[in-house]
Amino acid sequence: MSTYPWAAGYIDDGDRPKVVTSRFHLEDGYMLERYHATGGYDGLKAVLKKSPTEVHDEVKTATVLGRGGAGFPAGTKWGLMPAGKFPRYLVVNGDESEPGTYKDRLLMERDPHQLVEGCLIAAYAAGLSQVFLYIRGEMPLAHERVANALNEAYAAGYVGKNILGTKFSVDIVLHWGAGAYVVGEETALIESLEGKRGEPRLKPPFFPAAVGLYGQPTIVNNVETLSNLPWLAINGTAAYTAIGTATSPGTRMVAVSGHVNRPGVYEIINGTTTFRDLLYGEEFCQGIRNGNELKAFVPGGGSAPWFTPEQLDLPFEGRLVGAAGSMLGSGAIMVMDHTTDIPKAALTLTHFYAAESCGQCTPCREGGTWLERVLQRVVDGRGTRADLDQMFEIGESICPGNFPHAASSKLGLEAAPFPYKMTTICFVGPSAYAPVHSALTLFRDEFEAKIVERKHIPVSVGVVDDHH
Amino acid sequence: MSRLNEANVMLAKEIIGRYPKARSATIPLLHLSQQQNGYITDDAIAHIAELVGATSAEVLGTCTFYEMFKMVPVGKYLVNICGTMSCQLLGADELMHHAEQTLGVKAGGTTSDGLFTLEHAECQAACTEAPNMQVNYRHCHRMTTTNFDKLIDDLRAGRLEGEIPVHGTLARVRQQIPADKAAGVASPDAPVVPAWMPEAAQ
Amino acid sequence: MTTTEPSAANPDTEAEAPPPDPNAVQITINGRPHTARKGQLLIDAAADAGEYIPRFCYHERMTPVGKCRMCLVEADSGRGPAVTVSCMVPVSPDMKVDTESPTTKRMQEGILELLLANHPLDCPVCDKGGECPLQDQAFSHGPGESRMLEEKRHYEKPIPISDLVLLDRERCILCDRCTRFADEVAGDALIHFNSRGNNTHITTFPDEPFASYFSGNTVQICPVGALTAQPYRFKARPWDLSQQESTCTSCSVGCRTVVQSSRDELLRYMGVDSDPVNHGWLCDRGRFNFESVKSDQRVLQPLVRSGDGFQPVTWNAAMAEAAALISEALAAGGANSIGIIGGARGTNEDAHAWARLGHDVIGTPNVYAQMGDGLPNGLLAESPATIDEAANAATIVLLAPDLKEELPVLYLRLRDAAAKRRSRIIEFAPKQTGLTSYAWRHVAYEPGTQAAAVAATLSDADVAVQLAKGNVVIVVGRANLAESSAATIAALNEVRAAVPGAKVLTAFRRGNVVGALRVGMRAGAGGLDTRGMLQAAADGKIECLVLVGADPLADFPDTNLARRALKAVPRIIAVDTFLTGSSQQANVVLAASAYAEKAGTHTNLEGRVTALAREVTPAGSTRADWMIAAELALELGTDLGYSSVADITASIAENVSGYEDVTVASVAGDGVLAGVPTDLDAVEIPLPAVPERNAYEYRLVVSRVLYDKAISTVQSPSLAHLAPGATVHLHPLDLERVGTSDGSEVKVSGTRTSVVFRAVADDTVLRGTAWVPFNQPGPNVGELIDCFAPVNDVRIETI
Incomplete structure (x- = not known):
């Protein structure tokens, strides 16, 4: 230290x-x-x-x-x-x-x-x-x-x-x-x-x-x-x-960060400890800060699709988390409470992966940055509804087909499990898309709230058009 | 001028000697050069290229890939404020804004006295201690605007010189491999079965 | 899906069916069965099956990297359709490939949209427009529109990355072709990726340009208009070009090319991927020296001497003058007093016509195509190796000049062999060469000790084991113009004695020298070679000298002898494209057509005969060499019977040993390998005793570098300034011993005269030797060379 x-x-x-x-x-x-x-x-x-x-x-x-x-x-x-x-x-x-x-x-x-x-x-x-x-x-x-x-x-x-x-x-x-x-x-x-x-x-x-x-x-x-x-x-x-379970023996170090009362690095029992234990347990994080509500959490590092409170009772076990639409990755949980600006949080992560792209393969080099720039526009209040669909389109060029996401009873969504297809050499490109995909899928209303509707401004017509 | 000095050439050769292929020492030697000069010069790149047997263009390609290598002089203290997820959730933007106000420079800028360069940084592997920053890559956890100001005051006053070396110096403890204890490099050109694995020889 | 397997139903055919090919792999492409080769990449197998998979980074002659992602397809290897990089993944049995599935199409459209996201839409002003893989594939596989609204990436455009090549980083799609070529093929990793992610771009190191001899290839393989070559920029649009396949004659490798012109003006050469020869690559000299054909310095009509200058005359007058000079010489000294030098710069047909004129019409045995800088032509008959054999040999023994400088694409082939570990190179050289760093053994020898160095190395146990593996090819050529060729022959004999089965590739340098020698431009019985003719001329024994595209003052190593010879000869006839130092001394200059102005055939160093195309109209009233020979013969009273190139090609096939299969048809494409000649004299030169060194304590090494005062280089504006100039290179310790430093002038004295050079400290030079590049602008090292001395020693002093 x-x-x-x-x-x-x-x-x-x-x-x-x-x-x-x-x-x-x-x-x-x-x-x-x-x-x-x-x-x-x-x-x-x-x-x-x-x-x-x-x-x-x-x-x-x-x-x-x-x-x-x-x-x-x-x-x-x-x-x-x-x-x-x-x-x-x-x-x-x-x-x-x-x-x-x-x-x-x-x-x-x-x-x-x-x-x-x-x-x-x-x-x-x-x-x-x-x-x-x-x-x-x-x-x-x-x-x-x-x-x-x-x-x-x-x-x-x-x-x-x-x-x-x-x-x-x-x-x-x-x-x-x-x-x-x-x-x-x-x-x-x-x-x-x-x-x-x-x-x-x-x-x-x-x-x-x-x-x-x-x-x-x-x-x-x-x-x-x-x-x-x-x-x-x-x-x-x-x-x-x-220690742990047959498929996930031993312990695992897990860092829980973000909006929890006791963020920290914990060595947990593999395979059995649930996300609820981790986020709310007395020996772990002791709940969300200021008694706030949990909005979402990233269960396995910035590349992982997001979970919502609906997934809290899943244990820290790779296959179960994969089937639920995300991954355990490197043992990192990032917690967002109800005050979180979701599009901005997604932008932070997308910016990270776009900036960290090595640049050798086309979809990651071009797609990651493009995605970030569209999302930035939306976050800044300069976006359009078409931009929201456009982000899925760019993502589709990085990850063709279904991208994993969590289930949502509120939205009537079934979980889309891992893995995904990708056009890139490594996982950096898909990682730039993952937060956008999760945030847009689970919290589209927050993006729409940032769209400023631009009405047509009438312009006086100086020349009479004979055809009309 | 900014080639490696004599002592560092000796050190460079020792470092090169630890790898089966000299080019592997490129990044360590770039660090060594940055330690010597505070940043990376073209002369240094050409010198390292000579030492590791690559072209200058190749060493430049490696050098510019990694953000720790600075191709222009930076302040004595590089202040990196993390802006990735957990830090952002816990006030990184506000900390950066405060830092810009306090230091009087925008992110990417260097103070006129040459003491500080302020940078926006990505995840510093201390997410549970957010918001984080580093000064010359020394971690500073759970930053507030108050302790940011104190840190800058201490640095300005020279009170932290023992703890935070000037930009370029990474680790103050170097690995030493005593010649009589070294197992030696395992060259890919010399396919030798490990001595402790007699069964693998068959 | 129905598959047709004819043998299954019919036991008779089954019994007769050949055993299954162990290298065959059965796959299915777009529902159709296809037999691919084991280890073959999917992208190539698909191409064989008629399915072109779009690509940008993939290039057949380089390691696949899978970076552009354009070649993604869906392939099922038993676990369901998976996204597969077809340029990286080899076929596997029963693989099912779909290059047209909705997912494949979506991926291709996606990648193209992303590639175009930052690509400027400046196609109308881009040189690549019309022949651009990005443009073409955007039309064939793209989404049709770009949805990116953001500002594109901006860079300063274009930046020169060398004297010849410019880079527009905005157009670049980072496919890694040029950088891979530089590193992997040329061995000059002087361009590289810089920065990271979306900011990645190609750069050179500051003040270290992409000064590769092969830089033009990067322009050819660039899949967009990012790299452009200075000589072609904004000159033409692809659809305005006419083109023909031809052969490069800049050196004797004989690279296959496409010669392109527009409005009867030569504009560009492109390499053709010829498997046995150049793999698509060209050196920059060969690629860009077409500029010399268009030079305004060309001799456009015949000239006869008039006082100190020349007077343009009609062809009739010039022919009459030339015939008169020959007749006078015949009268004054007989046929043996006439000498003909040259023929290596023309076609086989040119050389054959001139050989017949010399030998049959004039009756002189003094005919020779080499310029005293080669080796005895008898070597061509000694178990010749092909370039492919050399590049696939277990061991390559180099007794040759620096191939990178003299035969650049042969260098690429051998470098590839060594770099990919197919071959081990044992190099004997008086100075380090381009191949030294790839050599398994590099033996530096001092001039005069070559044979001894070879003998000593061959006795090394490791070397003996290596040579005993067989499959040895010796590449032999003249490594040092200041040393007798006998030394190289003695060294060659040492290797051949130790490795009797070794094959020999002769590294003769000049364009068609092998063809010229073989079709007859060589001495008849009792005849003189070039050195002999020049000596006889200097001694007043030559009445008339004919220079057929030859410039002894520039190319013959012993300048003093060449000068004395040309001065003493009373009659000189020059057949030339330019007024060179030598042709300026002629009594009559017969204006010759240049490369690409005449058709014919060419023989490369391995004996491969290929076609030369006539792409543009000959300049002025110039004529092909063969035509000049035929008309001069007529003027002298003999009809050679040639009225077309084809007549002579047929005559060569009929009369020249080894050329039996050479026909207009057989020379197309990769051409035909001529058979081993049976009419060449055996090589016998006694090894002269090498004197001890005395006060002249540095042994001179003289060899060529790629860019020199060769007329086609000097007359090409893009290349002319690339010649490094004459300097004397000494080992740094020797330079210290002389008492001077890098860059200062020193006096270099031979037995005849002294020449002042700037000194260069160069640790690739062996201690005790001094290296000077030949035929360079500046002081002339030829003045220090005595071509009769076994070695040439010099004294070096400060001024």
Whole structure:
């Protein structure tokens, strides 16, 4: 944390199992000494006594879901690398920048050794010869803490050549970004790590597990995903899967922000905690600010279609949320109370994705900006009714066919489930459309309220038209 | 003139040495150059291109993709006010308006004394602490107009020099990989089966 | 849907059916079955099936990037119709593709509307209008109207990105074709994307223009009017152009081109995608030197000497004068006192007519097409390789000049082979070349040590293993004009002894030099080559010299000898398009037609014979070289029997070894490979002893760069200023040793004279050697070259 007095974030004090945030309450949880004192690197030691295959199998069995946004199981992802092709790399995605998301920065600032240990376990299990830890550029404190942790870990023999006297040798190279949201997309992250512009590669054919960094098999894992591994290594698969549900085991870090009484980052039980628990629960956000009414919330980061109070009782579980018309994404909930100017909120997000478009593919580069400009006009009171339909038309060029949205009994709408079709290379283009689509679908009246009807102004006719 | 100085060339070579391909060091070296000069000059780009074995046009292409790299001089303190969703919901617009009034510049401008450059920024990964801003990328959470004014006063008076380095300096702790402890780079041109995975050799 | 599978019902045909092709993939396109190739991209398979999928970024000769999104279609690989990028996704068995589904159409309309959102509607004043893929596809696949009301993006327009190419960023649709070409094909990544998102645009680095030898290709492949070439801007509209396929003769690669004109004026050359030769690419010299054909400096009618100047005369008078000069020479010194130099700049037919005139009519054996800067012509008979074979060899051994400078598109082909890791290059060169950075092994040798360097490298175990893989092609040419060609032959013999099966690609440089040599422009029994003729001339033994498009003063390495020769010869007949340094000394100048003013055939360095088109009327009263030869023969009392180009083409097929299959029909398109000649003398040149270095302590290396004082470059306004000028390049440490610095003048002294050059520090030059580009504006390095010396050493001093 910055030492500036008002910089401290809110800390989760709930009485729940803490897989990744157990050291968050410690002032010096980021130092090796304290990490040792709290079981640090015991997971690595346990893992090194087993074969890589055994460790890989454990991670697979535990179904550690990826925490970056797509929710793909880490163990399965590791298994997608072509056999016998080396070297393979691990790229750690610490480029957290999805609107609403705040967890990886905390993990790097408050428990960097846990991340380092997670990287080592992954490298050992999946046969990864070099690790690149990519930290978002605008996080110098995380950078300092991780650099310090790595320096301590090298000195202690946890990283580098012949780790703890075994044949396991791997370097972890700290790398830093320079400000580009799209780099959080795993193939863009690889391009950026190769020193290029962070433009996503097309999948297929470039799935990183097969063709990644320098054309080699590459695993890209999120910081939170890897931070789960030390606990898993110490406590075992059974203990891990005992938390949460069968399809969503373990815990998840969720940041709840916006118009709630106690915004914060909470480590919740995966799969069972509902949005109502989170927004209104005593150990979580304790309700909407000033006793206001909830109008809408974004359940999974800025790219996710919006929910309304009708969806509050859904649990934090990927498939159920997908069927309800949105996604869990990166574990970020943004809450809007009844005072919120919905078109303006949508504009804020659309502006974000339009500004963060890498620019390589046409629909995102041109469509995102166009969408933003039309919406800006509407928000400024210069829009027309045709503009509202026009926004759907532009969106259709980015995402042809049905776009997911939540159900609304008030509007008589059924939920349109995930996924959607897209004409873009990556999800940035559709993400620019998602808030517009949600807001226009669920709150069209608020847009219409901004339309100033322009009546025809009569103009005196100077020349008589004979034809009439 | 604004090529990397001798000490930084040494550092640059050490950084390059950590990657299987030199071009991967492009962004770290651009940061190094920005740390040295406060912004990125054409000479610096040409020098980095030489060091990483790319053309200047390619390094320029990378440099201009990322918004942290400034191609023109900016203030000693870069003040970035987040305007994305959660911050906007909790008063980012008002904070920006106040900042513009206080500093006397519009977003994108630099104060005449060269101390502050004010920028509109996107999500800073601190959404639960909204509204947020950063000074030279140091987070300042739960900003109000009052503590904004105090922060600017402290910066003007030099009271925060120990905590917030001048623009260009990112992290004050650098990774060191001692030569005797390094596992070494894994070159894509040298397909070696990891020593701890004997079964993969078959 | 009914599918027809004839074999299923009929056991007889089934029994006879060939085994299934392992490379065949059965797919369905728009309801019709189609057999595609394994690994083939969907967009190409669809094209084969007659379904053109619109595209902007996709280009067959470059890696697909899938950026423009125009080629999206719906394809079903078993999990339902999915949005598929047809330029990135290969066909898979039983794939069902719909290029016309409502979703596909909606996507295409959407992408086009978005592409046009920021594209200016300045088609009426845009050079691309009428041949613009964006315009065409907007009509065929677009929504018909744009609904964007907002202001479009604005940029300063247009900005020059090089001396030849301008960029209008408002028109650019960011398809990544030019940038990909620069990086991936040319290896000159000097243009790149800048900024991000909606602000993305193409730029060069400040003060580092897109100075690629291949920049014109980006104009050709640009799918909009964003890139325009200076020489063609606002000159014509596509619908006013007439065009014919032809062959570029700027060097001996023989790139396939389309020559375009309007109102009988040459306006543009475009590359044609020829699989065996140029893959659609051209170098800028070849693309833009058409300007020289239109030069107002052309010799438009025959000239005869009158005092210090020339007098224009009729063809009859000129022919009578030329015949008289030859008759006088015959009387004064016999046939052996007549020499004919040149023929490499014309067609095969031109060369054949001149060869017959020389050998059969005049009766002299002194006929030669090379200018003392090549290698013995016997090399053409030694297991010749094609360009394709070289570009697909396991190992390419380079004993050649810098191919990027001399044979640019051959450089592209070999660079591609090395960059895509098909081939490993082992390069032997006295100075680093364009291919050095792609070479697996680069061996720098000092002049005089080439054969030894080769022998030492071949004994390296890794090299031996590599060569033992077989499929070796040696590219051989004259790397250093200041060194005897014997050194290169000795080096070649070393490689061939070590790799007996190796094939040889001769990197002879001048346009149709291979054709000229093969159809007869070479010395007969006891005859002299160009060096021999010039020496004999200097010694007063030549009574008449005929220069057929030859300029020894500019092109022969030993300027001193060329000057003495031309001075001593009493009678010179020049057949030329311009008054060059050499033709200015002629007694009679016969005005020749230029490229694109005459038809015929051309032989490239691999022996490929292709067609040359006559696209415009010959300037003035100029005539094709063959016509001049035929008429001169008549004047001398012999009818060669040629009244048309076709007559000579037939005569070549009948009389020239290897040209049996060359007919007017067979030379169309990619043409026909001539057979291996059987009538060339074996190459035997003894390796002269190389003297030790003495006070002349720098060994001279002289070679050409792309832009020099070649007449077609000098007379093309767009290219003329691109020649870098004569400078002496030394390794920085040697420059320090000389005691001077980059940019200052130094005195370079050979055994005959001294020349002052500006010095350049250049770490691509080997220590102990000095490199000077040949035939450059400024001081003439030819003055320092003795063409009889095995190597030329120089002393370098400060002034």
